[in-house]
Amino acid sequence: MSSVQIQQSKAVWESPQFKKRLKKRNAAELRFKYYGLGAVILGLIFVLSLFVSIAVNGFSSFWQTQAQIDIYFDPDTLNADDLAGANYGKLVKQAMYKQFPDVTKRNEKRELSRIISIGASFILQRMVINDPSLIGTTQTLWFPVDDEFDMLYKHDIGRNVESGAPSRLSINQIIWFDQMVDRGSIESRFNKTFFTAGDSREPELAGLRGALTGSFLMILVTLLISFPVGAAGACYLEEFAPRNKLTDLIEININNLAAVPSVVFGLLGLAVFINFFGLPRSVPLVGGLVLSLMTIPTIIIAGRAALRAIPPSIREGALALGASKTQTVMQEVVPLAMPGFLTGTIIGLAQALGETAPLLMIGMVAFIVDIPSGPLDPSTALPVQIFLWADSPERAFLEKTSGVILILLSLLITMNVVAVYLRRKFERRW
Amino acid sequence: MNAWTLTIILLVMSSLFYAVAKKRSLRIAEDIGGIRYLHSAPRYYGVVAAALFAVPALSVLGLWVSVDENIIVRMVLSEFFADMQSADQAEKDWLVSQIQIYAHTGQLLATENAQVLKAAADRYQHLVDQSETLRNASILVLGAVISFVFVLFISAKIRARVIAESIIKLFLLASSLIAIFTTIGIVLSVLFEAILFFQKIPVRDFLFGLEWSPQIAIREDQVGSSGLFGSVPLFTGTLLVAGVAMSVAVPVGLLSAIYLAEYASTKVRSFAKPALEILAGVPTVVYGFFAILVVAPLLRDFGLVLGLDIARESALAAGVVMGIMIIPFVSSLTDDVITALPQSIREASLACGATKSETIKKVVLPAALPGIVGSLLLAVSRAIGETMIVLMAAGLAARLTANPLESVTTVTVQIVTLLVGDQEFDSAKTLAAFALGLTLFVATLLLNVTALYIVRKYSEQYE
């Protein structure tokens, strides 16, 4: 019988129909696999294009075109009685006129003086006030050029004058600028201002320090509030809470809050912290409070996972030695879960650092130049600065925006790497 | 006394009471033959003493700070301006600011009643100073007395550890209750304003109206638009953008999750999974910028090739970028769901002679379906609530359209544009933002709870 049965069975599997179907099925298998691979590659392309486009646009923001000019600290212009209020712009203009003695027409002179950023006069003002002995001397100094020329030098934007397309730069200005380049008095230098200055209406003077400080203060407030509260909440829910309606309600709330649109948290901040408690607008304290409320659910969820991963044997061991439940949790369980808490906190803070929408609601979108010195000084934050600059008309702000994004992304990546490192370092398999 | 001094005093006092109580418990222990005869370890007595000092002090401080200004103002007003009791709020406020400004700066804002004002301001300042002194004294004394009484009554029988533990537990409970308070806070902060709004605009008009044009005249003499608050165009706009986003995120997210979970080698997986998850960590404002910088021009050029006119601010551009943002949500949630399925089911299918893709399509996906649906609902909720991308890339035109090439506006964009800038809190225009916020909250709440319910039910099945 067997051989016949074998024949039969073989017949089924070796029939041409089956072989054909098999071929089809294997092709489908391969196709499906390639769809998956394609999806992964597409996803990676998205990641790459996002980062590359931002990096390509933003990298040049770390450099600033500067011009070298000889400044004569004219005692006539600098009145010793009012050094702060003197017309420093005039010094710069005079120096420029000296470089181009042919330029005599008033209109042309104005165009010429526009090559140098108005920031030059601020620099001179600071120099003279710090060291009045400079008056009467001549110094060779480097000044940032105006953003239009910065763009011209870096990206050749605005040069197409001859082609008839209008530009904000005149032919004369371009010729003068090129002459300065030929003379070697134009150089691209590291843009220190970008990291040390606050916001500005002049792209070449704008920096991210104000926003960075604002973000830092806000995240500090968030950390100080959300970490203890989140960790405590996680402990309660995982270790102490009885299983009842209230606990269920809390759980649903936490999970829901983690997915509530951030703009709704902005409405909460506006109504509760600003209108009800009367806290001032635009301050990092309020921003931090709002972000805390958003971060706490994240920390609680991560904290509970960390606590759940600790085997009951640890608790049983401590309890068997006569420790109370609270002692067990506080002295044995929590320290073991601490890496999990910290990881959750860092990830939550990284999210908070990138939030924008709720900050718009609580007025953190003003034009603020001064660097905030505390959580009650008005300030913006990095993401808001991105939003503000992204909307600015000056082309130079485009690269500044990408520059801030680069900084923000590298902060976020650092935080996530730290979180991953912590998780790896302290991870235990029970 | 400034804030820091008070803080330091409070901290020092707490530690002092901690030390004193601890020491006293040690003394008592000595008398009765050793620490073992105490109910609790000495430091618990310290903790309780410190807590008994700090908790009442802080509560009173908080209470005081929140009411004292009001009380003082009322006292001053009733003392000097008894005849103003019936005046309207604006007048009172004006008077109060006159008093306060004089008290702070010595500047007189109005000439009438100058003498009375000056006297009132002096009185005000005096009361403020007094209140502060009284406040500081009372919180310190109150805390000290309670704590001191405890220290006096320390005995071997006092169950300090139990008390300390219940204090800790109370703090833990309070922390977990924050979630509920936040939800209540959200509801309350949008509900009142929304109710005010619905008193001006009927709910029916809001929910079913087909035209959205909230720029009603903000002054009587200004002729504005007629102020239509039909939110349907906003919801269709939101759904359109979310729809585009999901049609990008679902195939890419699902397929890549399947590939990474079922096909990819460990090496590929360990590289590609975190790389894709980077997308979840990128701030939304960056996506918004990416949309206007790269995607919108790209789509526009692409559209020109096809002969399509794609608005620079189109639902498509916003949706595509939002889809990119959501990919990791879909993929990592799906990945969780798929990898949670027992391997034995896969083996069973393979052992029947199924190919891998047949196993996935016929066994894995059907089994994981509830979990995947749950995670997709969460992703939809995320898409609906997303603000920055649409704010920067979708535009403001409230249009009732299903064409993703046009520019649309969404609920979140309108909330931001209605609120940013004009903080006046009684016009229907700003109130509309809260009504929208309420609707948005309710909508995402329903989605989230449904999704969580499905996911939880599903995960129970395989535990």
Add this chain to the structure above:
Amino acid sequence: MVHLASILRGFLTVLAVMLVSFPIATQADERDYISIVGSSTVYPFATVVAERFGTGTQYPTPIIESTGSGGGLKLFCAGIGVKHPDITNASRRIKQSEVDHCAKNGITGIVEIKFGYDGIVIANSIESGRFSLTRRDVFLALAKDVPSPDGSETLVPNPYNTWKEVNSELPDVAIRVLGPPPTSGTRDAFAELALEGGCKTFKWIKAIKKTDKKHYKSICHGIREDGAWVEAGENDNLIVQKLNADKDSLGVFGFSFLDQNSDQVQGSLVDGVAPEFENIADGSYVISRPLYFYVKSVHIDLIPGIREYVAEFTSDRAWGDDGYLVDKGMIPMPQAERSEFKTAAMNLRTVKLASN
């Protein structure tokens, strides 16, 4: 693991410190910086002045929020004290109703400073053809109700879909104009100068003014809501970007934005005159309006630096013919007007509106 526990302890300590100090610290009702709100048209000028002021003096740089002229005045008039703004920018003159509203809240000393002009341009992308419009075209294309095309003296809902239908000399493209919402001074001025200007050319409508002023206004200032006019928010920069993308659209915004973006957009001729610097300054370009800012005089001694800020704004290097505001696209006032307003500012002359 011990160090992690001590981290927790550290956190709790700092938290305790914050818990105590925050409620007390937030009590301090002090503000040492100037708070400015108001028009988005004035925002670019005010921010430049603020920045120079902040850099050039020992005072902190003022904080400026762009809220639109209407919203700004509303905030400005809400009260006196550190919680309320000190200065509001406006791209139109304050109205009597707003002065009254201010007075109700005790704000009587409002110093008015007019500092320059801004033309309102109707612009499109540089890659499209340049429009030459009359105010009548603008009115017919954008008003909510227009005189019936059959010539009778009745109003019909605006029937025009393309510019060609409005005026056969105009191109055959759909009417789509992006403009600011009613909260913006630009919108007010546009309605008043362009729409009403066109509206008045219909004699019978002009006649209504005498009998029913309100009705006249609602005819001349009402803007259509069927999608041809797109309210593009208060951010004028956004409009420029949109025009760049949508070649057939027109946009309505301030001259300074045209000046800043002259490589991307071009201004349409209005009544035959191009929106250029000289034409606006001499008044031959008809849709131009003055720019103002208003100072709460009682705040001058409350917040340090307000007087100096005003001085900076009204200094020659700012608003003069060669001043930096001109670089940003503002059109300067004649010398006489400048000195008049400078005196007014220095003397804190309170605004007095002629009854109208």
Add this chain to the structure above:
Amino acid sequence: MQTETNVTVEKERIVIHTDTSKFDARKSEVNQNVFIENRMTADNIDVYYSDNHAIKNVSLEIRANEVLAIIGPSGCGKSTFLRCLNRINDIIDSCRITGSIKLDGKEIYSSDFDVVELRARVGMVFQKPNPFPKSIYDNVAYGPRLHSLVSSRAETDEIVYSCLERVGLLSEVSDRIQNSGTELSGGQQQRLCIARAIAVQPDVILMDEPCSALDPIATAKIEDLIDELRSQYSIVIVTHSMQQAARVSQRTAYFNLGELIELGDTSQVFTNPNHQLTEDYITGKFG
């Protein structure tokens, strides 16, 4: 030790099957006394998990219509070896196999032997019952549908009902055949899995400790079923229960530390083992 393992590499023996009582009617139409040939042969199989040498040079054959039991202490590689026979080990990345396994003379690890066909012909039942989260009906119909062995609903019904009947499940579940397979009891689930496996009409059925998760009554039912199925299929059963091996198998292979120590007729292995290790294991000295 290597030398002992080679004992199994005998010439292919011709064994005449004498016990015909369990052949069903359909089968007995066929000539009853025929050669029983080897269905599968494994030669010099080595399996590695990363650096771990899990199976060491194992060779054995699986004959038609026999139950071959593989016994041995935990971790000796019995399951691993079993999983090589239908290449289900392929899904483990780190798993590497050398040697040769033939099904009806055809090398299953060669590239022209399709793994889908192999698995269709070599079915498998797992340690833990693993019905799909589908209806009982769909569970059984899964394989036939997959391979298009059925073309109509009636054919599917026929296969499903006959397979359920075969495993003795039909009477128990006839009223809830559309209910989920996961709702059944453990023993029923395992019989469902067997039904699912035989629905594909395989040549060989691999069983990986099929009763280890079951109670004695369910186990007895499965054992009876195995004995019955032998009439039609070759069955390889891995078990840690020596009693079970003695009850159901004709031949027994004893594995230890990845090596095949002894292979022979079950009665011989249990009564008179050739190897000391086997004896120690069977008498309970270790294991």
